[in-house]
Amino acid sequence: xxxxxxxxxxxxxxxxxxxxxxxxxxxxxxxxxxxxxxxxxxxxxxxxxxxxxxxxxxxxxxxxxxxxxxxxxxxxxxxxxxxxxxxxxxxxxxxxxxxxxxxxxxxxxxxxxxxxxxxxxxxxxxxxxxxxxxxxxxxxxxxxxxxxxxxxxxxxxxxxxxxxxxxxxxxxxxxxxxxxxxxxxxxxxxxxxxxxxxxxxxxxxxxxxxxxxxxxxxxxxxxxxxxxxxxxxxxxxxxxxxxxxxxxxxxxxxxxxxxxxxxxxxxxxxxxxxxxxxxxxxxxxxxxxxxxxxxxxxxxxxxxxxxxxxxxxxxxxxxxxxxxxxxxxxxxxxxxxxxxxxxxxxxxxxxxxxxxxxxxxxxxxxxxxxxxxxxxxxxxxxxxxxxxxxxxxxxxxxxxxxxxxxxxxxxxxxxxxxxxxxxxxxxxxxxxxxxxxxxxxxxxxxxxxxxxxxx
Numbered sequence: 002x003x004x005x006x007x008x009x010x011x012x013x014x015x016x017x018x019x020x021x022x023x024x025x026x027x028x029x030x031x032x033x034x035x036x037x038x039x040x041x042x043x044x045x046x047x048x049x050x051x052x053x054x055x056x057x058x059x060x061x062x063x064x065x066x067x068x069x070x071x072x073x074x075x076x077x078x079x080x081x082x083x084x085x086x087x088x089x090x091x092x093x094x095x096x097x098x099x100x101x102x103x104x105x106x107x108x109x110x111x112x113x114x115x116x117x118x119x120x121x122x123x124x125x126x127x128x129x130x131x132x133x134x135x136x137x138x139x140x141x142x143x144x145x146x147x148x149x150x151x152x153x154x155x156x157x158x159x160x161x162x163x164x165x166x167x168x169x170x171x172x173x174x175x176x177x178x179x180x181x182x183x184x185x186x187x188x189x190x191x192x193x194x195x196x197x198x199x200x201x202x203x204x205x206x207x208x209x210x211x212x213x214x215x216x217x218x219x220x221x222x223x224x225x226x227x228x229x230x231x232x233x234x235x236x237x238x239x240x241x242x243x244x245x246x247x248x249x250x251x252x253x254x255x256x257x258x259x260x261x262x263x264x265x266x267x268x269x270x271x272x273x274x275x276x277x278x279x280x281x282x283x284x285x286x287x288x289x290x291x292x293x294x295x296x297x298x299x300x301x302x303x304x305x306x307x308x309x310x311x312x313x314x315x316x317x318x319x320x321x322x323x324x325x326x327x328x329x330x331x332x333x334x335x336x337x338x339x340x341x342x343x344x345x346x347x348x349x350x351x352x353x354x355x356x357x358x359x360x361x362x363x364x365x366x367x368x369x370x371x372x373x374x375x376x377x378x379x380x381x382x383x384x385x386x387x388x389x390x391x392x393x394x395x396x397x398x399x400x401x402x403x404x405x406x407x408x409x410x411x412x413x414x415x416x417x418x419x420x421x422x423x424x425x426x427x428x429x430x431x432x433x434x435x436x437x438x439x440x441x442x443x444x445x446x447x448x449x450x451x452x453x454x455x456x
Contacts, residue, residue, distance in 0.1 A: 012146065012147070012148065012213060013213060013214075014146065014210075014211040014212075014213060015146070015147070015151075017210075017211055018142075018146050018147070018210050018211060019147070019151075019155065021206045021207070021209055021210050022143070022146075022147070022155055022159075022206075022210070023155060023158055023159050023162065024202070024203065024206040025139075025203040025204070025206040025207050026155070026156070026158075026159030026160075026162070026163065026203075027159060027162040027163055027166060027203075028199045028200065028202040028203030028206065029199070029200060029203040030159060030160070030162075030163030030166070030289075031163055031166040031167060031170060031196075031199045032099070032196040032197070032198075032199035032200045032203070033196075033200075034163060034166075034167050034170065034282060034285065034286055034289075035170055035174060035192055035195070035196040035199075035282070036099065036192065036193055036196040038061040038064050038065065038259070038260075040278075040281070040282070040285070041262070041263040041266075041277055041278050041281040041282075041339075042174065042178075042189075042192065042278050043060060043061060043125075043260070044057055044060070044061070044260040044261070044263040044264060045178075045263050045267065045274050045277070045278060046121075046189050047060050047118070047121075048263075048264060048267075049114070049185065049186075049189075050114045050115075050117055050118040050121075051114075051118060053388075053392075054261070054264070054388040054391045054392050055385060055388035055389045055391075055392050056388070057260055057261075057264065057388055058257075058260050058261070058384035058385045058386070058387050058388025058389070058391075059384070059385045059388065060122065060125070060260070060384075061259065061260050061384050062260075062383060062384035062385040062386075063122075063126060063385070064125060064126060064129045065129070065253075065377075067126045067129040067130050067133075068129035068130070068132060068133050068136070068374075069133070069374040069375050069377055070133075070375055071130055071133040071134070072133050072134075072136065072137055072370065072371035072374045072375055073232075073371045073372060073374075073375035074371075075133065075134045075137055075371060076137055076367045076368045076370065076371025076372065077228045077368065077371075079134070079137045079138060079141065079367040079371075080364075080365060080366075080367040080368050084212055085138040085141045085142045085145070085212060085367075086138070086142070086210065086211075086212040087138075088134055088135065088137060088138030089135060089138045089139060089142070089207040089208060089210060090208050091131070091134070091135065092132075092135045092203070092204030092205075092207045092208060093201050093204035093205050093208060094204075095128070095131030095132055095135060095204065096128070096131075096132070096197065096200035096201050096203070096204045097197065097201060098124050098127050098128040098131065098197075099124070099128055099193055099196055099197035099200055100193070100194055100197035100198070100201070101124055101197075102120075102121055102124040102125065102190075102193045102197070103190045103191070103192075103193035103194030103197055104190075104194075105117070105120050105121070105124070105190075106121075106186040106187070106189055106190030106193065107186070107187050107190040107191075107194075109186070111184070111185060111186055117186060135204075135207065136370075136374075137367045137370060137371055138367075139207065140354055140357075140358060140366070140367070140370045141358075141366050141367050141370070142210065142212060143155075143354070143358060144358040144359075144361075144363070144366050145212070145213055145363070146210070146212065146213050149359055149445060150300075150301050152300070152355060152358070153296060153297055153299075153300025153301050153305075153308075153351075153355060154297050154300075154301060156293070156296050156297070156300065156351040156355070157293045157294065157296045157297025157298075157300070158293070158297070159293070160289050160290065160292055160293030160296060160347045160351070161290050161293040161294070163286060163289055163290075163293075163347075164286040164287060164289045164290030164293065164347075165290070166286075167282050167283065167285070167286030167289070168283060168286065170195075170282060171278075171279045171280075171282035171283045171286070172279065173192075173195065174192060174275075174278050174279050174282055175275055175276070175278070175279030177189075177191050177192050178192070178274055178275040178278055178279075179275035179276075179279075180275070182275075231365075231368070232368070232372060235365075235368075235369070235372065236372075241360065241441070241442055241444075242360065242369070242373070244437070244440065244441055244442075245356060245357070245360070245373065245441060246373055246376050246377070247437055248309070248434055248437040248438045248441055249353060249373065249376075249377050249434075250376070250377060250434075251430050251431070251433045251434030251437055252312075252313060252316060252349060252430075252431065252434040252438075253377050253383060254383045254386075254430045255316055255320065255383070255426075255427045255430035255431035255434060256316075256383050256384065256427070257383035257384055257386050257387035257390075257423055257426060257427060257430075258319075258320060258323055258387055258423045258424055258426070258427040259342065259384060260384045260387070260388070261384075261387060261388070261391065261420065261423060262323060262335065262338055262339065262342070263277065263281075265323075265326075265327070265335070265420050266332070266335055269327075269420070270326070270331060270332055270335065272332060280336065280339075281336075281339045284336060284339045284340045284343060285339055285340070285342060285343030285346065286343060287340070287343070288340045288341065288342075288343030288344040288347065289343045289344070289346065289347035290347075291344060291347075292312075292343070292344045292345075292346075292347030292348040293347060295308065295311055295344075295348060296308055296347070296348050296351055296352070299311065300351075300352075300355060303443070304355075304356075304359070304443040304444070304445045304446070305352045305355035305356035305359065305443070305444070305445075306352075306356065306438070306441055306442070306443040307443075308348050308351070308352040308355070309348075309349065309352040309353075309356065309438050309441070310435065310438050310439065311348060312344070312345050312348040312349035312352055313349075313431060313434050313435035313438050314435060315341045315344045315345045315348070316341075316345045316349070316427075316431040316434070316435075317428060317431040317432050317435060318341050319338050319341040319342050319345060319427065319431070320424055320425070320426075320427030320428035320431055321428055322334045322335070322337040322338040322341065323335065323338045323420075323424040323427065324421055324424040324425060324428065326338060327420050327421055327424065328421075353373075354370075356441075356444060357369055357370055357373055358370070359444040359445055360444040387423040387426075390422050390423050390426070391419070391420070391422070391423060
């Protein structure tokens, strides 16, 4: 055994840190439930500013890209420091960028949609970049400040409280975006402002955490010069890590349909935006609560692999019901899709973190987290790919009659987008990801030494 595993960890600040971690999970979860990448709010808002489907897909896809890519470069900085708490202190200030978006929307000329779109994208993606370094410190402190079995319980409690908070937020969103609410863009600005308030509260709770005394390690963190070789060695020797990354890539690519459920619902099924946003917040958060129960039970009893299989199965069904909604299932089938989308969102990201935190050697945990997240960055542009597919497969609604109609009729503007293309792609990719997850090992059942899982 090495020095990293010979000394049993002590959790002297557990009673203080556990509720603070839960508070951040709740506050961030409620805020992100309103304005996050899985919410119907963002695609609906962007669709008010542009009709370009690839740009709508880029909004959420690039969010994850800007959140993930910096982590590879920041991980070596975090890993070389003995303490992780300093990387959590900027959290309240980083999250103010969402409030800045709200201020912009309530002060700009409503007719200047192009400026609003550019400014929103810059602010939204800046939020992602700022949160990337906070995530590295957060993930490593979860590993060093929380026992393995209790971590799943924390995720479960956090998801459940988020679901409860979302009920109130759904009614708020219904009013804000509805006919009785404020005029555009003040209505959207108000939602961004409230979400930003939740984000800042969560950031303050992170800043109040107390870090456990760092465990002595026998292996030095790689220097800047050694960093590239270290990353290559991890990818070359750690078979389980490669298998995990492959599984995650497939699941991430399967998310290409997510932003277009909203556009399909409002454009093809005729569901009003205010009703859709309020209903989907409830559906997603109720299923998040169900995911919290599943996460808490399965993670404690069986580990993160079992949770990942449940999340992957729900992702397959999400694509299936989206396809059924297009083929005649309508609103009912699409609402099942949103419900499953919430179940996936409530279980898949926590299971990613839980698997990685448990698998990674303590002396290199931030590097493992940053590496896997950065590798996944390209696949998180999948919504952009989905948008491009919708753009290039769109056809005039009556193209076979176009040559017979006068030139002044706007036939090319009446387009039919082939949603089954991206919905089917989601089903295929999610199914491949589930089969890959089935062969993934459970890190809690392996030797906890840093060399476990390597060949």
